[in-house]
Amino acid sequence: MQNPIARFAPQLTGEYPNQFMDLFNNLNIHEKEDPERIKKMLWGAYSFGSHYHEHQQRQSGRPYFEHCLAVGKILAGWNMDHVTVIGGLLHDTVEDTEVTLPMLEEKFGDDIARLVDGVTKLGDIKFSSRKAKQTGNIMKMLLSVAKDLRVIIIKFADRLHNMKTIRHLSPVKQRRIAIETRDVYSPLAHRLGMATVKWELDDLVFSTLNPAMFKEIDANLKSTFKQRNRYIKEFSKPIKDELAIHGITAKIYGRPKSHSSIYQKMIKRGKEFEEIFDIVAIRIVVDTADQCYLAMGIVHQMFVPIPERFKDFVASPKMNAYQSIHTTVVGPRGRKVEIQIRTHQMEQTAEIGVAAHWRYKEGGQYKAEIDSHMRWLRELVDILQGESSDPSEFMHLLKIDMFNDVIFVLTPAGDLIQLPAGSTPIDFAFQVHTEVGLHCMGAKVNKAIAPLNTKLKNGDAVEIITSQNQTPHYGWLRFAVTSKARNNINRHLRKIRYSESLKLGGEILEKTLRRLKQYELVKQINESYRKLGYKSKNDLHVAIGDGTIMIRDILKKLFPAEVEQISDKVEKIHADDSFINLARGAAKGVKLQGISNLMVTFGKCCSPIPGDELVGFVTRGRGITLHRADCASLPLLDEDSDRIIPVDWDVGKNETFNVKIKVVSQDRSGILKEISEAISSEEVNISSVDLQTRDNIVTAYFVVQVRDIKQLERVKRRISKIKGIDYTERTVRD
Ligand code: MN
Numbered sequence: 031m032q033n034p035i036a037r038f039a040p041q042l043t044g045e046y047p048n049q050f051m052d053l054f055n056n057l058n059i060h061e062k063e064d065p066e067r068i069k070k071m072l073w074g075a076y077s078f079g080s081h082y083h084e085h086q087q088r089q090s091g092r093p094y095f096e097h098c099l100a101v102g103k104i105l106a107g108w109n110m111d112h113v114t115v116i117g118g119l120l121h122d123t124v125e126d127t128e129v130t131l132p133m134l135e136e137k138f139g140d141d142i143a144r145l146v147d148g149v150t151k152l153g154d155i156k157f158s159s160r161k162a163k164q165t166g167n168i169m170k171m172l173l174s175v176a177k178d179l180r181v182i183i184i185k186f187a188d189r190l191h192n193m194k195t196i197r198h199l200s201p202v203k204q205r206r207i208a209i210e211t212r213d214v215y216s217p218l219a220h221r222l223g224m225a226t227v228k229w230e231l232d233d234l235v236f237s238t239l240n241p242a243m244f245k246e247i248d249a250n251l252k253s254t255f256k257q258r259n260r261y262i263k264e265f266s267k268p269i270k271d272e273l274a275i276h277g278i279t280a281k282i283y284g285r286p287k288s289h290s291s292i293y294q295k296m297i298k299r300g301k302e303f304e305e306i307f308d309i310v311a312i313r314i315v316v317d318t319a320d321q322c323y324l325a326m327g328i329v330h331q332m333f334v335p336i337p338e339r340f341k342d343f344v345a346s347p348k349m350n351a352y353q354s355i356h357t358t359v360v361g362p363r364g365r366k367v368e369i370q371i372r373t374h375q376m377e378q379t380a381e382i383g384v385a386a387h388w389r390y391k392e393g394g395q396y397k398a399e400i401d402s403h404m405r406w407l408r409e410l411v412d413i414l415q416g417e418s419s420d421p422s423e424f425m426h427l428l429k430i431d432m433f434n435d436v437i438f439v440l441t442p443a444g445d446l447i448q449l450p451a452g453s454t455p456i457d458f459a460f461q462v463h464t465e466v467g468l469h470c471m472g473a474k475v476n477k478a479i480a481p482l483n484t485k486l487k488n489g490d491a492v493e494i495i496t497s498q499n500q501t502p503h504y505g506w507l508r509f510a511v512t513s514k515a516r517n518n519i520n521r522h523l524r525k526i527r528y529s530e531s532l533k534l535g536g537e538i539l540e541k542t543l544r545r546l547k548q549y550e551l552v553k554q555i556n557e558s559y560r561k562l563g564y565k566s567k568n569d570l571h572v573a574i575g576d577g578t579i580m581i582r583d584i585l586k587k588l589f590p591a592e593v594e595q596i597s598d599k600v601e602k603i604h605a606d607d608s609f610i611n612l613a614r615g616a617a618k619g620v621k622l623q624g625i626s627n628l629m630v631t632f633g634k635c636c637s638p639i640p641g642d643e644l645v646g647f648v649t650r651g652r653g654i655t656l657h658r659a660d661c662a663s664l665p666l667l668d669e670d671s672d673r674i675i676p677v678d679w680d681v682g683k684n685e686t687f688n689v690k691i692k693v694v695s696q697d698r699s700g701i702l703k704e705i706s707e708a709i710s711s712e713e714v715n716i717s718s719v720d721l722q723t724r725d726n727i728v729t730a731y732f733v734v735q736v737r738d739i740k741q742l743e744r745v746k747r748r749i750s751k752i753k754g755i756d757y758t759e760r761t762v763r764d
Contacts (some may be wrong), residue, residue: 104187460498
């Protein structure tokens, strides 16, 4: 580099670093694109990435950015579009540097930011080998977290390079990563039709996990290489000549077999090296599908085919899009030759599978993202359909991808939890462990404290804060979605309700009889639970406590004669058994789901009336205060959401509720009278009026007694029609 400016701003002088030019020259740019524009973009990413990764090193001691560059080069080698390549260059910036998503978004746009975000999220997932057995599940999760197949492709490039440089890691880490690659990435590569990637990964895994055997096979492959190569040439020459006579230019070459596939064959078929190495594999690549069949005919004319080894994946491609004709013939000196015949395009697809859709051959169309998104989804579903033997599993899968009814979230350890869409941290907690759910106190979503009713999203990392003193609350039922959570909460609440009713029932029995001056009957009643139809004394008390059975009825049944004498007293006590009602918390106008033994009062801050959405707030020691759901004085849900309980209105016909309305109007004579008449005309009583006049403007506060929100609305509408009224509103101001 002669020009010093080039060191800092090569885009000005055109003197870019060699490594950058390497990458750029590898980039397959579509003819419709402007190479200079893409070069600028690529340089932007290159300089950005190398700047932020500066001073970072890999375990090997090499600069960190070399890894990012290698990932970019792998992607370029797969002919991915420049967006994906740039995503590869930047894939570790958010995870490992101070770069944030908004920074990427601003500098490189949504598309690239989303790719990096996806790769970052996948990076948080740790696959335990136990779960790895359910490849289908992991597939679903990867897709739903990744949202974009390109994220997975970048992840594969990342994994491939990490595997290539794995020797620099500690033996323990090497093993863990190799096993994860074997159990997760390799099967996925297969399903996605990424044959070359799978091949490379398998061999890297093999050499990591079984280096001795790998070396042995390697040595054998090398020592037989020359001999085998000579044989391939001898075999191919006449075929090539014959094809040329028919006007077909074919590429014929010996197909290398992976070390791991050789080893698999040795194990599966119990064969020795010699037998396996004796088989030669070649590939014939031609231009068109027709030529594939022509070439096949020529080969079969020249050499005897083994019929049962013939397969036509050109006419009926594999579900992972793989296409090829497979045939095995008997070659010179009786050696078996495995032959694959395919076109150049099939060759590319076999290399990278479904990812081939992001190649530049798609031209300007890759921006039609929705269309391609749907297409790959359909194709993936096809792939999975082909591999899944269980149709119901497939339908489920289809449903998940199409209707998005399932999300995957992560535990702090990186394990995956599958939940129905709309699930909250409560659901997550019970899914992790019943004990975690029962003592769930709060949650962190993506490391930030979040309300327990937060709806979780795909890829969220969730951490549950527990406390031994915490127990489930009725409020949880408002946002628990999974049956596991709901069942557990309900079971726990039933238990609590049972013990509360039990205590209350005993008290009601004793107090009532004491007031009737019949206290001595308590013992007999307690012993007569069977006659009353209960299995135990406790069950009887619970029934009394929750109001299933009245003391009056018990007395009538057990002591009809005695009750006759004191019947007046009994009826009277039940007529005004306010203390029982109070004890049961049967507050006027509301019904509490499941809670019948707490004190209930209306919040003065918001004066709820029927029609308002109600919530009950459990005040320790003072029972429950009812508020409008949107009351400003309610504590923030995230702090105390466990103390918010669902409440329903349950009003009698003639009950009324006080509500305050504010009316602002011009000051003119008779205005107050007109407003009062308007209110009365809706058969609404006025409890109080408060007036202020200033600068010819009247502000009036009316406390009125309404049945419900509808009646209040009618009142407001009527007032607004009065001449000179500025506005009228419900208010909570004192
Ligand atoms: Mn990486």
